[in-house]
Amino acid sequence: MAKLTVEEAYELKVGPNFQLADVDPSSTPGLSGKSSVDEAFNDLDDALDEEQEKLYANGRAGNENAGSVLLVLQGMDTAGKGGIIRHVIGKTMDLQGVHVKAFGRPTEEEAAHDFLWRFGPHLPEPGQISVFDRSHYEDVLVQRVKQLAPPEEIERRYGAIVEFENELAARGTRIIKVMPHISREYQAENLKERIENPEKHWKYNPGDIDDRKLWSQYMAAYQIAMTRTSTDVAPWYCVPSDNKKYCRTVVKTLMLEALQSLQLEWPKADFDPEMELARLAQS
Amino acid sequence: MAKLTVEEAYELKVGPNFQLADVDPSSTPGLSGKSSVDEAFNDLDDALDEEQEKLYANGRAGNENAGSVLLVLQGMDTAGKGGIIRHVIGKTMDLQGVHVKAFGRPTEEEAAHDFLWRFGPHLPEPGQISVFDRSHYEDVLVQRVKQLAPPEEIERRYGAIVEFENELAARGTRIIKVMPHISREYQAENLKERIENPEKHWKYNPGDIDDRKLWSQYMAAYQIAMTRTSTDVAPWYCVPSDNKKYCRTVVKTLMLEALQSLQLEWPKADFDPEMELARLAQS
Numbered sequence: 001m002a003k004l005t006v007e008e009a010y011e012l013k014v015g016p017n018f019q020l021a022d023v024d025p026s027s028t029p030g031l032s033g034k035s036s037v038d039e040a041f042n043d044l045d046d047a048l049d050e051e052q053e054k055l056y057a058n059g060r061a062g063n064e065n066a067g068s069v070l071l072v073l074q075g076m077d078t079a080g081k082g083g084i085i086r087h088v089i090g091k092t093m094d095l096q097g098v099h100v101k102a103f104g105r106p107t108e109e110e111a112a113h114d115f116l117w118r119f120g121p122h123l124p125e126p127g128q129i130s131v132f133d134r135s136h137y138e139d140v141l142v143q144r145v146k147q148l149a150p151p152e153e154i155e156r157r158y159g160a161i162v163e164f165e166n167e168l169a170a171r172g173t174r175i176i177k178v179m180p181h182i183s184r185e186y187q188a189e190n191l192k193e194r195i196e197n198p199e200k201h202w203k204y205n206p207g208d209i210d211d212r213k214l215w216s217q218y219m220a221a222y223q224i225a226m227t228r229t230s231t232d233v234a235p236w237y238c239v240p241s242d243n244k245k246y247c248r249t250v251v252k253t254l255m256l257e258a259l260q261s262l263q264l265e266w267p268k269a270d271f272d273p274e275m276e277l278a279r280l281a282q283s
Numbered sequence: 284m285a286k287l288t289v290e291e292a293y294e295l296k297v298g299p300n301f302q303l304a305d306v307d308p309s310s311t312p313g314l315s316g317k318s319s320v321d322e323a324f325n326d327l328d329d330a331l332d333e334e335q336e337k338l339y340a341n342g343r344a345g346n347e348n349a350g351s352v353l354l355v356l357q358g359m360d361t362a363g364k365g366g367i368i369r370h371v372i373g374k375t376m377d378l379q380g381v382h383v384k385a386f387g388r389p390t391e392e393e394a395a396h397d398f399l400w401r402f403g404p405h406l407p408e409p410g411q412i413s414v415f416d417r418s419h420y421e422d423v424l425v426q427r428v429k430q431l432a433p434p435e436e437i438e439r440r441y442g443a444i445v446e447f448e449n450e451l452a453a454r455g456t457r458i459i460k461v462m463p464h465i466s467r468e469y470q471a472e473n474l475k476e477r478i479e480n481p482e483k484h485w486k487y488n489p490g491d492i493d494d495r496k497l498w499s500q501y502m503a504a505y506q507i508a509m510t511r512t513s514t515d516v517a518p519w520y521c522v523p524s525d526n527k528k529y530c531r532t533v534v535k536t537l538m539l540e541a542l543q544s545l546q547l548e549w550p551k552a553d554f555d556p557e558m559e560l561a562r563l564a565q566s
Contacts, residue, residue, distance in 0.1 A: 057485040082377070090378045094369055096385060096416070100378045133379070188563060195559045201552040202340040209562045269484040276478045279492045280471060 002036035003043055009253040014236035020223045025183040026242040037245050044252040048092040051259035052129065054266060056097030059127010061267035065172065068124035069258050071251070072177040074137045076218060077208045078190035079180040080244045081133050088251045089131055099124065102133040115139040115157060116164050124173060136161060137177075140225045145217045158228040169233035174258040177234060178251055179222060180241035184215050285319035286326055292536040297519035303506045308466040309525040320528050327535040331375040334542035335412065337549060339380030342410010344550035348455065351407035352541050354534070355460040357420045359501060360491045361473035362463040363527045364416050371534045372414055382407065385416040398422040398440060399447050407456060419444060420460075423508045428500045441511040452516035457541040460517060461534055462505060463524035467498050 008030030031037050058066035071089075073081040085100055101122040110118040116136055124130040140157050143149045149157075165175055182190075191212070194204035211218065230236040237254065241247035291313030314320050341349035354372075356364040368383055384405040393401040399419055407413040423440050426432045432440075448458055465473075474495070477487035494501065513519040520537065524530040 061485050082379070085379065086377055090373050090376070093373070094365070095373045095378065095381065095383045096365070096368065098378065102379060188566075191563055192560065195554075195556050195563065198552070199549050201554075201556075202344050202550040204552075204554065204559070206554050206559060206562070209559070209566050212563075212566050266482050267485040269481070269487075271478075271484075271487065271489050273478050273484075276487070276489060276492070277475065279489070280474055280478065280495075283471075283492050283495050 001043065002031060002039040004030045004040045004249050004253050006253060006257045009237070009250050009257070012237045012239055012250060014226045014230040014238055016227065018223075018227050018230070018238070020181070020219055020226070020238060023181055023238050023240060025181050025186065025240045027240045028243050028246040029240070031246060031249070037243060037249060041245050041249045041252070044249075044256055045092045048252060048256050048259070051256060051264075052093045052097060054264050055129070055259060055262065056094055056127055057267055058264050059097065059125065061270075063267060064126055066126040066264065067172040067174065067262040068126055069129045069174045069176070069255065070124055070168065071129065071131045071255065072135045072137070072175070073131065073133055073180070074135055074141070074177070075180040075241070076182060076187060076215075077211060078187050078194070079182045080241050080247055081180065083244055084178070084180065084248055084251050085131055085133060087248050088255065089129070092252075093129070097127065098129045098131065100131045100133065103135060103138065114160075116160060123168060126172065136164070137225055137229075141218065141221045142211075144221045144224075145214050158225070161229050162231060162234075165229070165231065165234035174261060175234035176251075176254050176258055177230075177236045178247075178254070179226065179236065179238050180244075180247045181238050182241050184212070186242045187212065284326065285314060285322040287313045287323045287532050287536050289536060289540045292520070292533050292540070295520045295522055295533060297509045297513040297521055299510065301506075301510050301513070301521070303464070303502055303509070303521060306464055306521050306523060308464050308469065308523045310523045311526050311529040312523070314529060314532070320526060320532060324528050324532045324535070327532075327539055328375045331371075331535060331539050331542070334539060334547075335376045335380060337547050338412070338542060338545065339377055339410055340550050341547050342380065342408065344553075346550060347409055349409040349547065350455040350457065350545040351409055352412045352457045352459070352538070353407055353451065354412065354414045354538065355418045355420070355458070356414065356416055356463070357418055357424070357460070358463040358524070359465060359470060359498075360494060361470050361477070362465045363524050363530055364463065366527055367461070367463065367531055367534050368414055368416060370531050371538065372412070375535075376412070380410065381412045381414065383414045383416065386418060386421065397443075399443060406451060409455065419447070420508055420512075424501065424504045425494075427504045427507075428497050441508070444512050445514060445517075448512070448514065448517040457544060458517035459534075459537050459541055460513075460519045461530075461537070462509065462519060462521050463527075463530045464521050465524050467495070469525045470495065 011029060028037060031040055073084060075081055089098055119136050122130055140154055144154050169175055194200040226236040239247045239250045294312060314323055356367060358364055372381055402419050405413055423437055427437050452458055477483040509519040522530045522533045
């Protein structure tokens with residue numbers, strides 16, 4: 001049975017010497033061939049299901065130290081963020097313990113506050129998992145590429161993000177940040193499909209081509225953002241994603257490891273089982 | 284290939300002459316045998332996936348007339364509400380288009396308002412599906428059985444609920460109300476499992492036995508609530524649920540029919556595909 005090990009997934013972690021240009025989006029490190037990816041993908045569902053239920057159970061039982069998980073997804077158009085949410089989160093987890101939030105352009109009210117302000121209400125409570133579809137990294141990616149904020153403000157944000165994530169981690173949140181990394185050629189195929197297939201028109205926006213023309217500027221912005229904000233408590237993973245299923249397998253592996261690292265037990269009974277069985281028998 | 288037809292699901296609709304006592308919780312109307320239930324259960328996933336995506340797409344495209352769906356789940360403890368959310372909603376739908384909300388005892392602030400006040404913020408926007416795990420029916424079920432409100436206030440609520448749901452339907456929301464109906468014997472098995480299995484302790488509450496002792500009063504309250512509030516635009520379905528998979532199959536069938544009844548098309552392109560293909564080729 002093909003499996004992706006946690007150690008193999010950790011190889012995708014962004015360290016100080018990380019070079020985005022060296023990552024081949026079409027590779028599948030740790031797994032070779034379609035059938036290996038398929039097997040590894042399906043291998044993790046039962047464990048994920050159980051670990052997430054245990055986390056949720058602890059939250060429901062009022063365990064303030066249950067911990068929580070934040071999954072940040074940040075990638076180019078058509079990189080597969082939606083598919084991760086659907087196939088990794090939706091299919092294996094209890095929706096009642098999951099909060100998915102997509103972040104678009106800031107509203108006027110949001111833009112009037114510090115850039116981190118709008119994310120606070122969507123951070124996970126103990127026992128919960130939050131998934132950000134785009135995130136606070138927009139503020140150092142698109143905003144840098146399109147010069148929507150002054151350079152010194154962009155500069156300030158890297159540190160502010162690290163501080164924000166450090167505090168979050170200190171409060172018991174496991175943070176996983178994933179850049180599903182696709183090639184420019186693969187994006188062209190995906191965009192072509194969205195333009196040609198009427199069932200996918202709603203996913204296409206002519207602005208996607210404008211962003212595509214800025215590909216190398218975006219890659220430079222990702223390179224800087226990921227190296228400056230990948231920390232022990234909130235690491236970035238740059239995941240080759242021309243094979244979408246490979247990327248989803250990596251995310252499952254990282255999510256499972258994050259959940260297991262919380263080392264949760266099932267909540268203790270706040271009742272006497274013998275007595276309750278007797279009450280049940282008499283009821 | 285065994286299938287549950289929409290007509291068969293409609294047979295479970297609560298009409299003026301409905302008698303809850305006549306419904307056998309262990310029956311599986313329209314399907315016979317485990318393999319039939321299994322087949323019918325799996326039959327609907329692709330269609331549900333597609334229809335929900337179309338609804339979500341319309342919402343995203345800003346179609347104010349997209350419509351929406353509200354699924355109300357109201358049943359006795361261990362009847363399988365959580366399983367419906369997990370297996371019918373989570374596994375087939377895009378989480379970004381779904382809002383699941385569990386309602387517990389009202390907070391002090393909520394209790395200070397009219398009983399319907401707290402549900403408003405959780406109703407679905409165009410393009411969305413909301414699922415209520417318990418609902419505004421608590422206010423005519425537990426509140427009636429335990430006399431938590433004066434009889435004339437309970438009496439007033441049936442009409443208020445019908446009016447509330449009529450308005451919601453008039454704004455384009457398809458409403459499906461499901462009572463997963465289990466037998467008292469099956470509940471005993473489920474509670475026993477929750478008391479004996481440490482992984483399920485968190486789902487058990489000694490108060491469940493107190494409610495169980497009021498079984499016949501609850502059934503009477505359901506009988507009244509369902510017959511008085513089952514309308515053309517917001518029908519109740521009393522679904523035999525000792526076979527959980529049967530119940531989930533019925534809910535899938537009803538959800539699919541509700542989504543199809545919105546008669547949505549994929550959103551029209553707000554761009555010229557030929558021009559965009561040319562732009563893509565040059566990018």
